[in-house]
Amino acid sequence: MHVWRPYTRPLATITRSLCTSAATHEYSAPAASLAFRAQVSQALSEHNKYRRPAIPFYKLRAHRVPTLWTLYRGLLRFAPNDLVRWRIRKMFERQQHLTGPRATRVQLQKAQRWLDKFKLASAGDPHAVALVNRYARLLAIRTEKWRWERLFRDEQHWREHLRNRPILTGAFMRPSFHNGPLPRMKPQPKHITGLIVSRLRARVRRGEQQRLLAEWKQDVQVEAVLENQLLGEEDVKEKGEFGGGRAQEWHGPMNDKLRLISKSFELDAQRRSAPPTPEMLRQVRAARSEKIRNKMAEKERMKRGEVNNRAMKQRRMGYPVGAMVEWDEEKTREMVAVRRSVSEVGWHGALKKRLGWKVKGDVDVEGATNEKVERLEREFQEVSEQQLVSTER
Known part of the structure; x- marks a missing residue:
């Protein structure tokens, strides 16, 4: 039976045979490959000759002089009207930051075509004249559109500013270490918030420094006591750094800094106890009166049918859950209806009167309503009858 055995030829023998084969059969590249290598080398050497200049093209005189003195000035000279000149100036201002040669070449070629058309139009070419006039009319229409868009955008910004402008609420900000007495504003201006935050952080830093x-003063005192005990009274005056009366020299700058910090804390305390100025009091009182007038006007507009914030808030109002669980379905519906409705006439008005709500009616006698007058008359009649009965007895 034949048994397969792996090939066990030594590695040194294989390496020796390969080296001998390479030495006897030397490799030589084909002529076509050598020619292609020479062609690539020549192309690369020619390419390396044209390197990018050290100065960018937009700073070269060869670019600036023709662009500014010939192209730009020529466009302004041959432009048909001031609107076209304005458009040309804006286009050059928009494209003056281009630094790429390819994009700059495209824009310069377009400007050169414009200049050719303008020259033909100034010379009387009918096609060029019609083209330039149509371009001028297009610019006039677009300029009017841009003007209205700008006005609309400015109005939007102004309305947004008015919507978020700070308004006095009629209250005061309580004085503290970080701010004096200030009128409460809603929303609070950012610079006031930044002032308070910066003072708060500065006070924290001063406390840490203190x-x-x-x-440090305590450490210096401990070091002075230690030196006095170790060196003695004679040596401590010559060799000591903290002892022998030198501790006061170390304490001097620290005490100066501590006095400044204490002074700043005193100023903070004065700011906290400062009273509001008379002018501020007048402003806050005027703001309170204006707030009442605004709320009353808002209520009147709501009664006339305007759906404002007050009306939307009233439509979401309700009652405590503990009270509503004791009502039946009919009473819950009626109570919710009168609670959320702003009307004082019709079904809602009658329902409010039946449930005992205060409803404005026709005023007849000294501001009293008809119902109050009738009730007073009944009470007066009852009292009169009682008096008559008592007198007859």
């Missing part, structure tokens, strides 16, 4: 300086 604690650190106090610890």
